[in-house]
Amino acid sequence: xxELGKAELNSTRIIRQDDNRVVIEKDLxxxxxxxxxxxxxxxxxxxxxxxxxxxxxxxxxxxxxxxYLHRCFEKYCEKVDYPGIVPYTDRMDxxxxxxxxxxxxxxxEKMLDIEIPRRVEFIRVIVSELNRIASHLVAIxxxxxxxxAFTPFLFCFRDRxxxxxxxxxxxxxxxxxxxxxxxxxxxxxxxxxKKRLSEFVTxxxxxxxxxxxxxxxxxxxxxxxxxxxxxxxxxxxxxxxxGPMLRGSGVDWDLRRNDPYSVYPxxxxxxxxxxxxxxxxxxxxxxxxxxxxxxxxxxxxxxQCLDMMPGVDGFNSRVAIPKKVRPKAGEVYSRAENPRxxxxxxxxxxxxxTKPLRCKARSSCFVNLSAMKDLSRGQLIPDLVAIIGSIDxxxxxxxx
Amino acid sequence: xxxxxxxxxxxxxxxxxxSKAAYDIIRGRFGDAVSxxxxxxxxxxxxxxxxxxxVDIALFMRDDARLKFNYMACLSxxxxxxxxxxxxxxxxxxxxxxxxxxxxxxxxxxxxxxIPSVACVWHTANWHEREAYDMxxxxxxxxxxxxxxxxxxxxxGFPLRxxxxxxxxxxxxxxxx
Amino acid sequence: MSQSISLNTWSDALSxxxxxxxxxxxxxxxxxxxxxxxxxxxxxxxxxERKISAFMQDRLGPMEVGPWGLLQTLADILKLLQxxxxxxxxxxxxxxxxxxxxxxxxSFLAFVVLPFGPAFIGADLNVGLFYAVGIVALEVxxxxxxxxxxxxxxxxxxxVRSVAQIVSYEIPASIALLCGAMMAGTLSMQQFCVAQSxxxxxxxxxxxxxxxxxxxxxxxxxxxxxxxxxxxxxxxEAESELVAGFFTEYSGMKFAMFFLAExxxxxxxxxxxxxxxxxxxxxxxxxxxxxxxxTMTSGPAWGAFWIIMKGFFFIFVQMWLxxxxxxxxxxxxMYLCWKVLTPFAFVAFVLTAVWxxxx
Numbered sequence: 001x002x003e004l005g006k007a008e009l010n011s012t013r014i015i016r017q018d019d020n021r022v023v024i025e026k027d028l029x030x031x032x033x034x035x036x037x038x039x040x041x042x043x044x045x046x047x048x049x050x051x052x053x054x055x056x057x058x059x060x061x062x063x064x065x066x067x068y069l070h071r072c073f074e075k076y077c078e079k080v081d082y083p084g085i086v087p088y089t090d091r092m093d094x095x096x097x098x099x100x101x102x103x104x105x106x107x108x109e110k111m112l113d114i115e116i117p118r119r120v121e122f123i124r125v126i127v128s129e130l131n132r133i134a135s136h137l138v139a140i141x142x143x144x145x146x147x148x149a150f151t152p153f154l155f156c157f158r159d160r161x162x163x164x165x166x167x168x169x170x171x172x173x174x175x176x177x178x179x180x181x182x183x184x185x186x187x188x189x190x191x192x193x194k195k196r197l198s199e200f201v202t203x204x205x206x207x208x209x210x211x212x213x214x215x216x217x218x219x220x221x222x223x224x225x226x227x228x229x230x231x232x233x234x235x236x237x238x239x240x241x242x243g244p245m246l247r248g249s250g251v252d253w254d255l256r257r258n259d260p261y262s263v264y265p266x267x268x269x270x271x272x273x274x275x276x277x278x279x280x281x282x283x284x285x286x287x288x289x290x291x292x293x294x295x296x297x298x299x300x301x302x303x304q305c306l307d308m309m310p311g312v313d314g315f316n317s318r319v320a321i322p323k324k325v326r327p328k329a330g331e332v333y334s335r336a337e338n339p340r341x342x343x344x345x346x347x348x349x350x351x352x353x354t355k356p357l358r359c360k361a362r363s364s365c366f367v368n369l370s371a372m373k374d375l376s377r378g379q380l381i382p383d384l385v386a387i388i389g390s391i392d393x394x395x396x397x398x399x400x
Numbered sequence: 401x402x403x404x405x406x407x408x409x410x411x412x413x414x415x416x417x418x419s420k421a422a423y424d425i426i427r428g429r430f431g432d433a434v435s436x437x438x439x440x441x442x443x444x445x446x447x448x449x450x451x452x453x454x455v456d457i458a459l460f461m462r463d464d465a466r467l468k469f470n471y472m473a474c475l476s477x478x479x480x481x482x483x484x485x486x487x488x489x490x491x492x493x494x495x496x497x498x499x500x501x502x503x504x505x506x507x508x509x510x511x512x513x514x515i516p517s518v519a520c521v522w523h524t525a526n527w528h529e530r531e532a533y534d535m536x537x538x539x540x541x542x543x544x545x546x547x548x549x550x551x552x553x554x555x556x557g558f559p560l561r562x563x564x565x566x567x568x569x570x571x572x573x574x575x576x577x
Numbered sequence: 578m579s580q581s582i583s584l585n586t587w588s589d590a591l592s593x594x595x596x597x598x599x600x601x602x603x604x605x606x607x608x609x610x611x612x613x614x615x616x617x618x619x620x621x622x623x624x625x626e627r628k629i630s631a632f633m634q635d636r637l638g639p640m641e642v643g644p645w646g647l648l649q650t651l652a653d654i655l656k657l658l659q660x661x662x663x664x665x666x667x668x669x670x671x672x673x674x675x676x677x678x679x680x681x682x683x684s685f686l687a688f689v690v691l692p693f694g695p696a697f698i699g700a701d702l703n704v705g706l707f708y709a710v711g712i713v714a715l716e717v718x719x720x721x722x723x724x725x726x727x728x729x730x731x732x733x734x735x736x737v738r739s740v741a742q743i744v745s746y747e748i749p750a751s752i753a754l755l756c757g758a759m760m761a762g763t764l765s766m767q768q769f770c771v772a773q774s775x776x777x778x779x780x781x782x783x784x785x786x787x788x789x790x791x792x793x794x795x796x797x798x799x800x801x802x803x804x805x806x807x808x809x810x811x812x813x814e815a816e817s818e819l820v821a822g823f824f825t826e827y828s829g830m831k832f833a834m835f836f837l838a839e840x841x842x843x844x845x846x847x848x849x850x851x852x853x854x855x856x857x858x859x860x861x862x863x864x865x866x867x868x869x870x871x872t873m874t875s876g877p878a879w880g881a882f883w884i885i886m887k888g889f890f891f892i893f894v895q896m897w898l899x900x901x902x903x904x905x906x907x908x909x910x911m912y913l914c915w916k917v918l919t920p921f922a923f924v925a926f927v928l929t930a931v932w933x934x935x936x
Contacts, residue, residue, distance in 0.1 A: 033730065035730050041820060042816050042817050042820060043817040043818065057734075057907055144903065145817055146817045147817070147903040147904060148808060148809065148811065148817065148902075148903045148904025149901075149902065149903035149904075150630075150634075150900060151630075151633055151634050151900045151901060154634040154635065154636065155634070155635065158635055214901075215903075218902070218903060220809055220902055220903045220904070220905060221903045223905070223906075223909060224903060224904075224905070224906060224909075380906065380907065380908070381734070381818055381819075382812070382818050382904075382906045382907065383906070385817055385818050
């Protein structure tokens with residue numbers, strides 16, 4: 001038997017057999033298929049496009065394409081003055097506006113070197129922790145949808161609605177708050193805020209357990225996420241992962257603890273880490289579990305803040321707000337722990353202008369997403385969806 | 401904070417001292433390839449004077465047992481219009497090893513300049529360098545996949561340069577309005 | 578046998594009832610299933626699903642059209658009827674058009690053998706069960722035709738997944754039904770119900786009278802979820818993965834046909850499972866001494882009531898599962914079929930055979 005020729009494309013082989021008969025053998029024709037997932041696709045959480053090369057159900061490679069939601073945040077920053085940038089930061093991570101505002105304001109305050117009233121710090125921590133819960137609720141709910149469980153999503157949104165109502169009450173807006181200003185807050189919280197907030201905390205505590213029973217402990221859910229998309233700790237660090245993604249890989253790293261800012265050093269909370277008995281370290285389930293634990297920790301933080309918050313006597317939320325924000329020449333890189341990880345602002349000031357020379361936003365989703373290509377290699381399409389969901393991207397922040 | 405040492409009339413905070421210690425190690429290894437340490441309290445940094453050494457410095461910073469800068473927090477492109485230069489600023493730190501963090505600046509010519517890519521050292525740099533290229537137009541030598549990332553592939557100009565003029569039309573669509 | 582004769586007497590008496598020249602009785606016998614299909618599948622199956630999911634999810638569901646939103650589905654159908662009927666340029670037009678038709682027809686042809694009470698049945702075939710299983714499987718052809726004909730990658734994925742899934746799950750489902758057939762000794766749908774009716778009501782149902790029947794019952798129920806593409810086996814139309822699966826490209830009335838076919842087959846498999854294991858139209862209430870509850874609740878009208886109620890119960894369970902569980906992955910689905918359900922179906926088959934010989 002002798003092979004005479006071979007056509008690569010359709011794996012046809014021409015063989016001369018021992019009795020001199022020439023046989024043409026044709027294998028099963030298989031070809032790679034290019035599958036464009038997104039920008040309009042239910043599970044890409046916005047306008048991400050993944051160009052998948054697929055071999056049947058298996059993804060050979062998935063290349064992310066970004067930029068469909070690019071709104072030139074950094075270019076705008078060079079055109080407006082420092083306080084004018086705050087509303088734009090809301091529009092970056094639109095699910096965690098308060099956190100991003102806080103990160104940006106802290107960066108500018110660091111340059112200005114101003115003292116912030118204690119009550120302001122506590123209110124900032126409360127609103128950003130509330131926003132963290134709201135953001136994680138969306139992350140967990142939509143993750144359920146990605147895996148085909150629709151009901152947890154609506155449960156999450158029902159509870160998120162209470163948080164949005166609270167935040168609307170104090171800031172006047174439901175998503176794009178512009179509440180935290182450089183040096184202070186736009187307004188103090190309303191008179192009954194403490195009461196309603198503690199009501200919400202008592203209401204929400206049992207709901208986290210309910211969510212856990214419905215989703216986290218669900219056999220099918222565990223089957224779909226356990227051992228999928230495993231990211232080892234050192235690779236995660238090298239990719240620059242942060243937030244729940246990094247903690248899902250088992251790295252004990254939380255900026256609220258490791259690079260403390262605001263009043264976090266005074267608060268007692270634990271850094272959420274996955275339980276190796278329940279999930280494989282670094283898989284999709286671990287990342288989901290970290291988010292679930294973080295919600296409970298945020299509740300704890302809020303409760304402590306409610307106890308420790310200084311009274312309203314003689315308080316003016318705008319007392320430290322500078323009349324004109326003009327930092328001295330220099331640069332700063334300041335960051336905060338957002339629901340999706342580290343959000344940093346690199347700001348360069350020339351000391352003369354009221355506009356920054358350069359304002360770069362380090363977006364957590366952008367960095368987390370960059371590992372997508374490595375994570376998706378050789379996965380099934382349903383697992384690809386599970387991995388994208390576990391990264392919890394907000395395209396507004398990826399594309400800025 | 402109180403036990404900081406005096407330098408140029410300023411008291412250096414503890415974090416800056418840690419950065420200074422890390423810088424001294426790098427300086428000891430690479431000598432004049434790195435510039436003087438800028439001990440400002442908001443973002444202590446040093447500059448890579450000899451850009452061709454940048455990958456070596458990066459590898460040293462990541463792998464040396466005394467430094468272990470295994471985490472790149474951010475890489476930002478900057479346009480230094482007055483010096484006729486473009487540059488990148490990398491914020492590095494060490495997760496799980498040391499509390500120090502430091503920023504590194506690398507600069508290149510404004511027109512047709514290039515900077516060695518560190519995407520092979522920190523994966524974070526991969527997309528960030530693509531973004532810097534997209535916005536400022538410096539090339540990164542040795543980058544595995546240097547394409548535009550946020551702007552469309554066929555966009556002309558580099559939007560974050562200070563002298564950027566937006567194109568009149570894009571595929572028949574009027575751009576400035 | 579006497580029951581069977583009385584059964585035919587009811588049916589005969591009804592069909593012999595003429596209004597002048599017009600065979601009103603015959604029309605009623607045939608029309609009851611049709612009216613039911615029209616009412617249930619075209620309107621209230623969808624409405625029920627929306628209301629039940631709303632109840633589970635702490636919402637109200639449709640409330641605007643009619644009282645409690647009762648006319649919502651009618652409005653939706655009207656809307657879908659008015660929509661432009663788009664056929665993509667690159668699609669295979671013949672397959673694209675024939676696909677939903679095959680699915681629709683396949684799903685509703687099975688209703689021919691579904692007895693709505695002792696008097697109302699389209700055709701009491703002596704191979705009724707076999708026919709039902711076979712004709713429901715016709716959907717596979719429709720799915721493949723529409724998935725391939727759409728010339729869309731997502732649709733193709735959905736179609737391939739769906740065909741693999743339905744064909745695989747036919748095996749445990751058929752073996753489980755075969756267990757039921759062995760218990761009853763017949764394939765006629767009417768005879769299934771007759772064999773399970775009696776003075777003690779639900780005690781005559783195979784599920785309660787036969788110690789093995791729960792196993793094929795469970796297997797068939799799980800497999801039927803997969804055959805009708807319901808969660809947690811809805812991977813062919815997994816909206817978060819495949820956009821909409823094999824009907825991604827469809828719009829307007831063709832889309833509605835898929836929808837209605839799905840609700841049709843949902844009731845069909847619920848009907849089959851309640852006929853084979855739960856007595857179909859036989860009343861579950863027992864005669865207690867002289868208080869003849871069972872006799873009182875039997876008859877053509879009561880029969881229709883019971884089977885529809887049983888069918889609705891299983892549809893409710895299907896919806897309940899759908900709105901609770903996440904979706905399985907393709908390989909997990911196949912694992913469940915070939916390595917869990919099929920072996921257990923064979924075990925059930927052997928056990929039933931042994932039981933039927935030595936009971």
